[in-house]
Amino acid sequence: MALSSVVPSVSRLPKLAEQATERPNEVDTKSRILDAAEELFMEHGFEATSLRLITTAASVNLAAANYHFGSKEELFQAVLTRRLDPMNQDRMALLTAYETASGGTALTCEKIISAMFIPALKLARNHDQGGKNFLRLLGRAYADPAPFIREFLSNQYAAMIARFRAAFGRALPHLEREEVSWRLHFVMGALSYTLAGTDALKMIAQFHPEEINNDELLLKRLAPFLAAGLRAPVQATDSHQWFQET
Amino acid sequence: MALSSVVPSVSRLPKLAEQATERPNEVDTKSRILDAAEELFMEHGFEATSLRLITTAASVNLAAANYHFGSKEELFQAVLTRRLDPMNQDRMALLTAYETASGGTALTCEKIISAMFIPALKLARNHDQGGKNFLRLLGRAYADPAPFIREFLSNQYAAMIARFRAAFGRALPHLEREEVSWRLHFVMGALSYTLAGTDALKMIAQFHPEEINNDELLLKRLAPFLAAGLRAPVQATDSHQWFQET
DNA sequence: GCTAATTTCAAACAATCGTTTGATTGACTT
DNA sequence: AAGTCAATCAAACGATTGTTTGAAATTAGC
Known part of the structure; x- marks a missing residue:
């Protein structure tokens, strides 16, 4: 909500020019959060799904959810859109x-x-x-x-x-x-x-x-x-x- | 859950033989909780409705919900049944x-x-x-x-x-x-x-x-x-x- | 009127919640 | 090489959650 930018730049996303054969499922943090949130919101609903559950499943830091999406509600809307x-x-x-x-x-x-x-x-x-x-x-x-x-x-x-x-x-x-x-x-x-x-x-x-x-x-x-x-x-x-x- | 009786006796329900003209909406605590829970569960859903919200709306003590129904889940089931x-x-x-x-x-x-x-x-x-x-x-x-x-x-x-x-x-x-x-x-x-x-x-x-x-x-x-x-x-x-x- | 059982109450319990902070990392520009 | 800025991190914030406790209040049985 009070975040400086909901759409941050791409300076540190996938270690840039890493070998494509390294890990095929390696995607940026934002998408990892969206994928995990989609599955967990479906399974438990909005209120019953905590940001800690989502960020743990996505293997990212807890603060990353608020950093990239602003709030839990905005994350949910991003999953839908x-x-x-x-x-x-x-x-x-x-x-x-x-x-x-x-x-x-x-x-x-x-x-x-x-x-x-x-x-x-x-x-x-x-x-x-x-x-x-x-x-x-x-x-x-x-x-x-x-x-x-x-x-x-x-x-x-x-x-x-x-x-x-x-x-x-x-x-x-x-x-x-x-x-x-x-x-x-x-x-x-x-x-x-x-x-x-x-x-x-x-x-x-x-x-x-x-x-x-x-x-x-x-x-x-x-x-x-x-x-x-x-x-x-x-x-x-x-x-x-x-x-x-x- | 660890309650001694989910169905307590009727010793103190409506002040017994009170005048019926006193207050027409005066019902026992259990029904007051059920009525308030029904409306609030509908309005906000199960997870987003707290027991404090329910008991406050029902004008009963917070512990009364757990005393009469055991848990929040059992209260929800009681509302449905x-x-x-x-x-x-x-x-x-x-x-x-x-x-x-x-x-x-x-x-x-x-x-x-x-x-x-x-x-x-x-x-x-x-x-x-x-x-x-x-x-x-x-x-x-x-x-x-x-x-x-x-x-x-x-x-x-x-x-x-x-x-x-x-x-x-x-x-x-x-x-x-x-x-x-x-x-x-x-x-x-x-x-x-x-x-x-x-x-x-x-x-x-x-x-x-x-x-x-x-x-x-x-x-x-x-x-x-x-x-x-x-x-x-x-x-x-x-x-x-x-x-x-x- | 006395005892026992039931219900109400204020207070606290440990746990978890969403969110924020401040430092640190790393890649980019100049 | 220095500096800039986005991204990650551990840690803590205050608030709220469901539940439990033990004493006080009320009723029922005798």
Whole structure:
């Protein structure tokens, strides 16, 4: 917070021109902290993860976390932005590509859902970068009550949500704007819950213990479910069919 | 933990036969702690809520929390059990009532979803008991990474989940067991995410600022979405229609 | 009214938290 | 070679955490 520079210079990073064959996993302190923090925040949550746990796992000094990121909250935000920002950029770029390819005709729900999920899937496949850990961390962050987390995510997602709400509105012209907002909300809910929870992983292990590419299997189950929900007929406002006891 | 009795006797609870007109909100220490903990756990999460915050809000001594509940974790579990156990009992009882009423014919998805949601709705309507706070707390707990929370919820939900999975299996005979498990998982996800998040409340305030009975409006949007998703056609296992780039 | 059990209370416990400090290291510029 | 500046380090900061203690207060049983 009172740090002189959140982005310090690169004078002493990797001993400069060291032999590349020396140690392949040797990266700068900043990235080591981010990697360790990503895994530990996912495993224990924000409050329950101490900076000492993170810096020990990263094999760096305790003060390095505050030096490079300012505070624990800023470190958490840095962990999220590192992957979340590119992913949402990919989502919007893919949606734009679909729309220009289709000419003037409205996109199908399937296409729009693909534009949301393919970038997430691509991130999850980045095993060398621990992308799968990040998706679970993201799902947890979405349910975290801390105000600074909710504000941060709200800002990060605002542009993408607005973009996809407009696309769904064109794909489902018979739905009023409010209904489209609700259904997009439910889509995001089922997605983040599935990515965050451990239950989904348990189910995959139960039914397909040999399966490696978990996330594609997961989204292949989720996508038809969501597309059908999006296309559901609207419920009459005064209807009580759902809530009569018998 | 090392307490002599987690369930102490009732020797000094409400000053015994005090005048009922004295103070209507005068309840025993144990309930005061539970009420304050329910609200504060929902607002700040488990780790970020200190026992001093809880006991101060409840106007009781700090040591009373450990005396009556043993530990902070046991207090959290007590907060959950107090409402979760009766709600899940209600859900299963309602499902049984529907099944006996229908004779031998299988229930519709709408009926089964009703059996899941009506008890939750009934709990949310208990304004004198702060039931709405509890539903949001429950949704947050479902995304909490703490192992003792996940184990506890898994045990609490196991019987109900198994009961409803069987009902959905009979309602959707064309789906294989694995697919039914997945879709039930997605239903639980959209529900808990919607109940836990603040976004849903913001949307209600945005579109219906005058509306009071928020939860019924919310579930009236959610139920058709989920029912359509449950009835969605199955996706071919080798199909790639969802994930091709163009 | 007396004893025993239960509950409340103020105070302290050891441990851990995020953050800061000041010195030291090492690579760069001039 | 001297000096500059970013980076690392051990150590400590004050504050807060969950939990425990032992005495005081209140109630229940007889």
